Amino acid sequence: MSGFNMNMYPSAKQKRLRSQVVAFLMNKIGLFPDYRHLSQDNELLRRQLYEQTQLYQQHVQLHNELFRSRNQVEENLALRQQTAKNSQNQQSDLILFQDAQPRRVVPIEPHATNVNPSYPNIEPLQTNTVSNTNISQVLQETEEEAALRAEVAQYRQRHAELLGRYEKLNEEMKRKKIDSFESLAKYDKEAMKVFIELARLTEPIPLDGINIGLFGLTSTGKSTMLNALLGQKVADTGVGETTTKIIPYNGTKFTLWDIPGRNDEVSYFSMEYISFFKGLSRRLILIQATVKENSSMMKLLDEIGLDYDIVFNKFDKVEPEEQEEVKNQIKFEIQNIDLKQVKHVYFVSAKHPKMFDDWTVMMNHLDNPSN
Incomplete structure (x- = not known):
């Protein structure tokens, strides 16, 4: 992690600013362009x-x-x-x-x-x-933003050769219309090897405090999960809930990152996104019926060497007499698909957190990433 100052933004306000700027950078088209002009x-x-x-x-x-x-x-x-x-x-x-x-x-x-x-x-x-006072605040915030952007510019400069290899691989995948890790593994094993090599060489981007990435399709109830994990309403719920951008939600104990929709699109095959995924303290992958809903992303994390937790949400909709069978089915799928980096599997209901003991266990683990 050379080149990054981990203690640069100790305050809560600066932590929020840092996460907002990181999110802004992650959501730019043509990911992480040279932001040195913003310092100007x-x-x-x-x-x-x-x-x-x-x-x-x-x-x-x-x-x-x-x-x-x-x-x-x-x-x-x-x-x-x-x-x-x-x-x-x-x-x-x-x-x-x-x-x-x-x-x-x-x-x-x-x-x-x-x-x-x-x-x-x-x-x-x-x-x-x-x-x-306002002038001082503006100057302080712009200086903090400039400092973070300078870090990103240094990061890009330090890894210019690696970045070039990523861009070349991305161009090749787009030309072949490969849009996921699953299709990459199926149709171009040589390119997959190159991507895995690049991903393993990529260093994590440092994020202050505990940072948790929430992966999964919108149908898995991510907005309800976000609200339940933070103990307050921060995201709208209901039919049509969706996000197309990575959004940070700052809680008292950790920051939750809502990572949109299908998380293995080719746009995520970049040095910066892999760096971001590696910088997260925990990665939660939501499902509501089967591991296959997001197995491609899980395989990607497997190959990069990043562990993750599977969260079976809406478990309250499973009939009590069928719950044990569903648990066994999920465990079987994990073994059958040969997922290597699964750390925990939780069966919970974000809508009714107290209904299942796994919720308390999960929250304890999230509060203590070293567990």
Whole structure:
């Protein structure tokens, strides 16, 4: 993991920022392009904020200078008017010139209302009303994002040769219309060997804290599972629930990553995605009837050498007298398909977590990835 600083983002806020940026990078078309230009954008933003602050201060100074000049003009005019009237009314002992009294204009502070209705108010620019606190927050966040993107750029640069081999393999698979690890293993064993070799050479991307990937088709009840695991509603449930992007959900004990739909599409055959999969603390693969629902992804993880847990969700829909038979069937399928990296198998109901003991066992394991 050379080149990455594992303790770079210790706070909860920075942890959320890191997961959001990683998710953003993972979901880009043309995965992990060179993001060094974004650091330039961040530098430009910081420079613009500084320039806007300077302009705002200059604006206030000019505003006050303008009103001081106008006050002086009015005072001089009043003095001349008073002198002229005095010369015309020498017989009078005292003449009051109410209209000639100078209208004093007080220099304004930023955002003050116009104290002299004779002149239009000069409003400060709205874009320059950012408080020092907000500016500091923006600068801090952009610096954190820039730091993470710089790590990614260094990662790509350090593994440029490996990245090139991945891209070449991807082009070959697309040309042959190979869209899954299953079809790769079936139709191009030589390319499969190359892919496995590349995957094993790929180092994991570091993620702060406990990070759990949730794989599976939408029909397996992933949204309900997400909500149950985190103990709060973070994802919509019901007919048509789906996601096409990797989405992080930050809980108090761990971060859940919702990995969409069919997880073995060719778009996942990249250095960055394999690096992401390897960086996860745990990988949960949801099924609701048979291991075959996601056996291709399981075989892929097997070949890469990544362990995973199978979670049979909606077990409450299985008749009580048939539950033991279903458990045996799943165990048989695991052996028959020859899955090598299965660490645990849980039979649970995300809709009714307390119904089965496996839920408590699973949660204990998730809270302690070393178990």
